[in-house]
Amino acid sequence: MKTVDFMQILKEALDFQQINFSPETNLKAIDGFDSMSIMTIIAIVDEHFSKKLTARQLASITTVGSLIELIGKEKFVD
């Protein structure tokens, strides 16, 4: 998957359509980012990458880039 496509999927699923996502976007700083957002991230990572993120890993997420790193950069084709 391309990074830009992943960011689009993420943005839509999190319902943050109005925000321009880049790898530097700090997810946790977005108004409205809450525990449901984390559930959404768990679901997306499972659905698109068949990968499980532990609670500890999820707690370490800051930017979109940090989430991409957790998933594994090798899973993206850019």
Added chain:
Amino acid sequence: MKIEYYLPATVFTNQDLEKIFPKLPAAIVEEKIGIRERHISAQNETALDLAIEASKMVLEGFDKDRIDFILLCTQSPDYFLPSGSCILQDKLGLITGAGALDFNLGCSGYIYGLALAKGLLQSRIATNVLLVTAETYSKYVHPRDRANRAIFGDGAAATIIQLSDLEKIHGFELGTDGSGYGNLIVTNGALRQPYNETVKETLDENGNLYSPNHLYMNGQEIFNFTIEKVPGLIEKILKKNNFTIEEIDYFIFHQANKYMLEYLRKKIRIPSEKFHNNTLLSGNTVSSTIPIALKESMNLNIIKPGDKVLLAGFGVGYSWGATILEI
């Protein structure tokens, strides 16, 4: 199978929740977690009281002297001992020749109850089993734990399972993974760690307050667990009973939360019209969500006699189980 359920009188709405937690608008709660209201037991009303009410309802029109086994599933007992099921026998005026036992399970409790009932009936240890699930998680939740106060509701359900129901209860798949025990737990108050008045309270990153004296639930880890285990559980139970997904008329999973259920539905590819997802008016009543959903679905003619219904419970323990019932 006769099913009735009882929810305590006090209704705790999202508007009530908003008064206590102004940053959590009522409409957002309903939209995000699919719950509009939940019933909360009174201070002096226990799970056993709810069990008694549900049992009285299910015994109406049934000769109660025929009940020869009582199973009570609860994690909110009146006492450490004796078993609540013994007290239930007495309060309901059931025969003293009846067997009775409590078992301590949550989300998977109804499935395990059906499995135990099937075993008792098949072996002729019993001929008419009263299976009751009863829970008051609200008594374990910290008053400032916004998330868990929104999710959990109190309630009880009572089911009579007779010998004639035996052929309608298909095979079971059960499972356990105790490594997840710490992700849904009330740590203090029993014998491993006593209740501690001076215990430290913790605010989680979403502003929910809890302590080891109260219910702790790691929603993210539980979600991970369900994604990992439930699809395989459904595959196994279908294979075990020689059914395909298409041959099942309705799916009732433990009604934990709307979002997780919808994700599981899509992952397992269950058509939405065959999938129960409704916690709107009762919240997560733990071991009673499945019997409540069964009863409601029968009341609304969503399921009819002859329908094959797949039931799956999963959660606290970790514990999980599934079976297929013919209505």
